[in-house]
Amino acid sequence: MTRVSEEALETALHQLSEHVRRTADSNWTQAFLAGRRIAAAPYDSSTRGADRAVADLFTLVPDVRTGTLNPFINLSSTQRWLKNEQAGRSTVWNKATRGYTQTLLFNDNGAGGDRHIGNGIRADAIDVLLGEYQALGVTGPAGPALAVLLTRDIEWTSEPSTVELQTSAADKLGLSLEEYERFTTPTPLGVPVLGSPEWSATLLERSSFGPPPDVQPGTAAVQGHGYEEAPIEQITSLIEEFKKFATAYGITASDGDIHDLLASTLGSQFVLMAGPSGSGKSLIASALAAFFAKKDRRTRLEGSRFLARQEEFLGYYSHLAGQQFIAQSPLLDLLPLGSTDERKDAPIVIIEEANLSPIEGYLSALVHGLGGTEAGALDFRLHSRSDDVSTMDVDVTVPSRLTLAPYPRFFATINVDADSPSPARKVASRACVILTDTPSIEEARVSADILSQPSMEEADGPASTTLGRPSSAFARYNESGSDVYEEALLRRGKQLSEVIGTEAVNFRSYQKALFYIAWYVELAGEDEPQPDSVVVATAVDNAILHFVLPTLSAHQFAAAIEGLPDIAPTSVLASRVDRLKTALQGQTFGPSPDFWGALS
Numbered sequence: 001m002t003r004v005s006e007e008a009l010e011t012a013l014h015q016l017s018e019h020v021r022r023t024a025d026s027n028w029t030q031a032f033l034a035g036r037r038i039a040a041a042p043y044d045s046s047t048r049g050a051d052r053a054v055a056d057l058f059t060l061v062p063d064v065r066t067g068t069l070n071p072f073i074n075l076s077s078t079q080r081w082l083k084n085e086q087a088g089r090s091t092v093w094n095k096a097t098r099g100y101t102q103t104l105l106f107n108d109n110g111a112g113g114d115r116h117i118g119n120g121i122r123a124d125a126i127d128v129l130l131g132e133y134q135a136l137g138v139t140g141p142a143g144p145a146l147a148v149l150l151t152r153d154i155e156w157t158s159e160p161s162t163v164e165l166q167t168s169a170a171d172k173l174g175l176s177l178e179e180y181e182r183f184t185t186p187t188p189l190g191v192p193v194l195g196s197p198e199w200s201a202t203l204l205e206r207s208s209f210g211p212p213p214d215v216q217p218g219t220a221a222v223q224g225h226g227y228e229e230a231p232i233e234q235i236t237s238l239i240e241e242f243k244k245f246a247t248a249y250g251i252t253a254s255d256g257d258i259h260d261l262l263a264s265t266l267g268s269q270f271v272l273m274a275g276p277s278g279s280g281k282s283l284i285a286s287a288l289a290a291f292f293a294k295k296d297r298r299t300r301l302e303g304s305r306f307l308a309r310q311e312e313f314l315g316y317y318s319h320l321a322g323q324q325f326i327a328q329s330p331l332l333d334l335l336p337l338g339s340t341d342e343r344k345d346a347p348i349v350i351i352e353e354a355n356l357s358p359i360e361g362y363l364s365a366l367v368h369g370l371g372g373t374e375a376g377a378l379d380f381r382l383h384s385r386s387d388d389v390s391t392m393d394v395d396v397t398v399p400s401r402l403t404l405a406p407y408p409r410f411f412a413t414i415n416v417d418a419d420s421p422s423p424a425r426k427v428a429s430r431a432c433v434i435l436t437d438t439p440s441i442e443e444a445r446v447s448a449d450i451l452s453q454p455s456m457e458e459a460d461g462p463a464s465t466t467l468g469r470p471s472s473a474f475a476r477y478n479e480s481g482s483d484v485y486e487e488a489l490l491r492r493g494k495q496l497s498e499v500i501g502t503e504a505v506n507f508r509s510y511q512k513a514l515f516y517i518a519w520y521v522e523l524a525g526e527d528e529p530q531p532d533s534v535v536v537a538t539a540v541d542n543a544i545l546h547f548v549l550p551t552l553s554a555h556q557f558a559a560a561i562e563g564l565p566d567i568a569p570t571s572v573l574a575s576r577v578d579r580l581k582t583a584l585q586g587q588t589f590g591p592s593p594d595f596w597g598a599l600s
Contacts, residue, residue, distance in 0.1 A: 040174030050088030143184030422596030
């Protein structure tokens, strides 16, 4: 008696990973199989029953926290391995209840009410599934491969035929062989089902097909610089904590703005504060830095005109000056933030009036270093010597490379006017753009107490332990197997694309927006967001403002502002769009301005 071989299981997993093109499309197959397993077992039509069904079908490595597999998506997807705990509830149950189209696979309540997984799977569910496959342009999963997965723990006395293998799989789903063959394809497995070694959770975990290493809080490292991720309880209390912190220093802001600022800081390493003079850009940047970083882990740099290269801003090595490094004041401010293995808290750098010169010139390391979704460390190459170089100050030496880690944050304030050009598109596309508004006289009066408050520079980072990987919240969300954020963002992106006549959300904007959305929802304390969540809709529209509108051309921006439908009233976008529309309508001569032109 022997179970399927490790080779057969890994071959099956490879074939099943080619079933659909998009993660969301796999929801149909997952929901159908779970619904059939609940009926065949039988299990209760409840979240508990869904958990048991998903464990039967897809939990391959039970002793690992993320050992439940979505076998139908790309092998490299971060959503392939999900957490074992309540896996059925967070995946198929949520996808087969309100708001998701997978409810079509299930019965209504008998009185014409909503369809729901709790009412049991429809007798004609295979017909519904095949109709969806046709609409999506996909074929069913490979029948023999799916059968290997479903029957992985059956002990065979001899090599089973394809018919025997698929009949056993059909039995597990409460189907006949004919019904099983209707929704699958006859793609041959290509290897024997039995062989040595037998499959096991241990072998699978060690293989390239297994779950990724389970990095628990406190064990992560970035190029040798460890840091500890904050527990979720600290995250959900941040809004109230920052509100109290800001109030103590005479700063007032709406709950919505605070929520947005925190999500932007947690989810992005490069934040551009854009707005007219007096709109609070520097104050906001200072408050966030003082809240998230200790005094010795933050600094402020001043931009200036006519800078073209990093050497002009930070300094350069000179043979003519006695083989010394001519260090400019910004470098002297940055050097104390250089990483050591002992520091686990992220450094924060504020760059005032950053666009007085092109940022991509004098801070090219910043622009290139933050070109991806996140950077554990940012390196400034200062000279080519192998040893530290002395400066005019006998107490200061300059290393060949200055490293800021882990996960440094940069806040850049910019004025966009006739004297200060807008940032290049390559800069804006790497940033989260915060659009600040000039406060009303009433708001200014409320904030007048700041004149008698202690200096914010004395604050010592009460939340310094919470700032870490921008992707942390999205990684936690990924483990649930949900795709609420992706679907909401894709839906909004499609609406915007139809309005402007071209693809609106590029790959980088999409990824950065998802990080922001995940933090925004987590800060709101919403554990299992549904497709109709107001919080998700608000986060998506905020993300459009931060990551998409600043990168559009002038005519695309004008079309987007005038035509974007149903903006979430609780979003920052809703409170800013009237100002942007006014700027467009006030353009009497010449072409319509883009996002940055509208600010000036």
